[in-house]
Amino acid sequence: MPFGPFILQWRTPSPNPPKSTDLPSGITRTYVQTPSGPLELLSAVPFSLKDKPPLFFAHGGFGCASVWLSYMTYFSSRGYPCYALSYRGHGGSWYSSFWQMYFTSRHAIGEDLVAGIAAVEKLEQERRKAAEKVKVVLISHSAGGALSQYVLSKGMCTVQGFCLFAGVPAFGSWSCYTFWLLSAPINFYYRFFHSRYLLATTKQVHDAFFTTDTPTPVVKELERLLSPYESMCWPMQGLQPFVTGPDVVSRITGWRSRDGDKSHGPAGITPRFLVLAAEHDVLCTPPVMEDAAKRYRAAFHHCVRVGKLDGVSEHDARVEDDKDGELRDGVAYAIVKGLGHHLQNHVDWERGAEVVLRWAERL
Template sequence: MPFGPFILQWRAPCPNPPPPSPLPAGITQSYIHTPSGRLELLCALPTKTTLPPSQQPPPLFFAHGGFGCAEIWLDYMTFFASKGYPCYAVSYRGHGKSWYPGFWRMYFTTLRAMAQDLAAGIEEVERLEGERRKADAEERVRVVLVAHSAGGALSQYALSRGMAEVHGFCMFAAVPGFGSFGCYKFWALTAPIHFPYRAYHPRYVLANTQQVHDAFFTPSTTTSVVKSLERLLSPYESMLWPMQCLFRFVTGADVLSSITNWNPPKPASSSSHSSTKHFEKDGQAPGVTQKLLVLAAEHDVLCTPAILLDAAQRYRTAFRDMVQSGKIKGIASSAMRTGEGHGGEGDWDGVAFAVVPGVGHHLQNHVEWERGAEEILKWVERL
């Protein structure tokens, strides 16, 4: 077996950005031109809809996590486009088919720099959808942001700093903005060994197929499924980005303030999926839209259900405080249910929480990826 550091990549891909990959039918690739370099943007437009663009539901914007890329969302993009939702997915710098900084420059890329790439992607989708829908200049098309893993932390940072506003936000097995030490317990015993052995390379805990399998999938997942994801992982990553997320960097209210239009919800969709295990009852209180969904995977060893339930409770507390202080327009305190739910929190107060059974951290790349997609569909239909 080669010595640890030599099985990993230490140089930017050539050519840079890498050439496009073959994509499924219905998905197209374009580039966002930023001052730093080109960013990959994938797009899937509705395939079966009788609605004109101006009446179509809000666009979904998928944000990947550490080592990920836009292509990890291909199944979800195809699925939601078939349901009538315009779908977009971005690759940040150093990921997918976007431009790659050199190894050490990427190593020390900041959380804010990565968030600028995310914000650039959202801004571009707002522009594209505005043109496609022929929206008025004053009518801005807001996206529903679905952010995975460390991309969830990145999204919370961008929203908390006012770098973007969204119609809805799904923390999809996401690192919480209240401090992420708990997400790395899984690697606590092995990291001190692998980090020096791999010469401090960022992929020291994801250097081989077994490590990817253990962290991202369930034990029963076949090796072929793991390798399919492994081929998409970036060769190296920013180490500063996750380190800046270790400590709390949001208050809760600052993130919620960048989610727009907390209007009364539409009637709940008739499509109910009993296969998904909830920590709440199915329904909503009049006058309160659950515009933040915290979605956990049952067998996630990184962003565990317990960690994400704690994040949901913190956001619920922040939302309730904002309503009571009049910081969210259009919602009165009387519209919120006061019944006690799990953890002593109100049952319906703007934040939904659910656990998808039978899957691990990369639930969008499991064979059973539809389970998470169905849960998001049920939520987004009520926005």
């Protein structure tokens, strides 16, 4: 693709933020005002006020809030208040110039994520007439997973549940980019100057984000939502490890022991951390995600031993998995069969949603 630079967008979108697109019934758009600019926030709030935690969906690189529309409709119809944010330079949020975005740091984008979470906490507090802000359940995809681990590890926010949804692990992410290893040397100069060069065509988007049998119109629908350019600092700052494990786990609240029953599973600890993999993901592959789950399980039990998780004792946490004897309580791991990296945008997106729902019902 020698003429790639000429088909990619280098100019700031106009108007800025871009003109709003139509949304499905039941989903509304508002904006979170920040010192830098307005951020798009999509909401799907059930009419009935049920005792279900609010779900906050965080997109990955080149994504936006709209990649979660199917999940928002699915979960809100089951009583869950749903919210999804577009960071700066994505979706309907404000855009910086090409080079300003290129050098935007992970911390700056993390501040956008935290601003969105804070806004939702306030909205849910007012909606429920609660005395305190209501913590969200954070569901983060791809590079948004790495971003979420960063803000949690830095103590920038606290959540009542965290799903690493085919998300880039924070223990070093080199392995998530091996899919592009062979083409990277050929496209090095283009990649250096434009962050979207390896996702410039429908085929490239298809190969990286979907299974081989995914219909082209489905791929094009996601391609339409992708941002024209991206921060290069954001992924580069995650290549090396930047969390210890306990620093993330300790920012999740609500851990508690439970008695065994049919609705909540065996006796033990409520699993407030879910690591979710897609069977055919070529970026955050199942082995990569399973390794992350093992590391976070170890971190969970470390936090229990040193008393960082209120209401949980070592005795509560000593529940072993029958299959291989590994301690699995507190951190759940699951593989969604038949899907690729963008689980939420596949034809059979319900497969992943059903796994997340079963987990959310236990919180």
